[in-house]
Amino acid sequence: MFPTRPIHVINPYAAGGIVDNISRLLTNKLSKQMGVPFVVEPKPGGGSSIGTEYVARAPADGYTWLIATTSNAANMALMPAIRTDLKKDFVPVAQFAVSPNYLVVPASSPISSVDEYVKLAKSKPDELSYGHAGVGSTPHLGFELFKHVAGIRVVAVPYKGAPPIIPDLLSGQLSAAYMPSSLAISLAKSKKIKVLAVVGETRTQEFPSVPTMGEAGYPKAVVTPWYAILVPTGTPLVVVKRIETEIRLALESPEVSTGIAFAGAMPRFRNGIDTERMIDAEIESWRTLVKAAGLNME
Known part of the structure; x- marks a missing residue:
């Protein structure tokens, strides 16, 4: 019965930033709800590609999550040689916050x-x-x-x-x-x-x-950063739905919603299906912008 052991949440950015802070607020609550420890691991570098690839190659069992952001969608357009595909390698579970x-x-x-x-x-x-x-x-x-x-x-x-x-x-x-x-x-x-x-x-x-x-x-x-939980493709649907439900419940908690706001973001739940649609639209939007602006991060 999922989960039975610690869950690792990969932050593809540096420790101490807003991604790290709001991730810990969320996972502290999830740990209490789900009864297992959560470990938030910063794996920065490569414009978020190092941490992202780590999760993409992890077992699809629900025990390794990615904190995805606007940058992950943009990188699909900015880094043609990137070794992960946000649409093929991951299943969106839920969006949990936005921040200006x-x-x-x-x-x-x-x-x-x-x-x-x-x-x-x-x-x-x-x-x-x-x-x-x-x-x-x-x-x-x-x-x-x-x-x-x-x-x-x-x-x-x-x-x-x-x-x-x-x-x-x-x-x-x-x-x-x-x-x-x-x-x-x-x-x-x-x-x-x-x-x-x-x-x-x-x-x-x-x-x-x-x-x-x-x-x-x-x-x-205008670019509004968003934050979402993704898991490797192949993760059982029952596990994905369990995580989605737990995230929704956590965001309904005043301690989490207030904490996220204090950290400089705004709680914003979006289910897995809607998160996937949002990410798909953002990827296409960034591809259009990158082509027009001639941007390239490689």
Whole structure:
């Protein structure tokens, strides 16, 4: 009777980031519900491809899960030689959260709006730089999309996760960054950064006066990160459905929903069938965008 032993949840990004934090919040609750230990294992690298491939090659028995994100769908278009296929190698179980990023600049920056940043970048092609949480991460992909839509050239500087970006951003070494809510809120409250826009479809409760990228004039630069649980293809349907049900129940818990919100994301349940449809649509959307923008991460 599933499960009877520890379940390993692979985070294909660095420890300590939003993916790691919300995964632990969810799995702590799931461990109590399902009666077995959960082990969240960060396996970063290769724009999430290392951890993703690890899960794809794992036994299809329900004991190894992947925390998939927007980046996994985008990588299908950005990395033609990638050794895993999100559609063939995995079964989507459930989406459990979404989170907006924010376009931010140092508090010392003279920039106060997206338009001002675009004008500055156009006046200094390849002179400004921005930090991102790793090649293939959602902030990386989102900013590259913004560059394409806005017609600007800004140098990308990769870091191992979002927190290491902060010192270089605050010092002005970086002109801007896309940051998750958890970091943006604390830095804005201490007046260390200025938040120029929400990189999502709606304004947020945390920054009600900050416009969305669409409101700022760049609707095609909107990327809303999502987080979902996937398992290897071949996992028994009864196991997939059990996991889906447990995730839904966990998200109904105030401790999980509140914790995820505090971590900078928003609880958002979507069943396996709807998650699969969403991922399929995102892959096609990214393929269209990558072709138009000429992006390539290889």
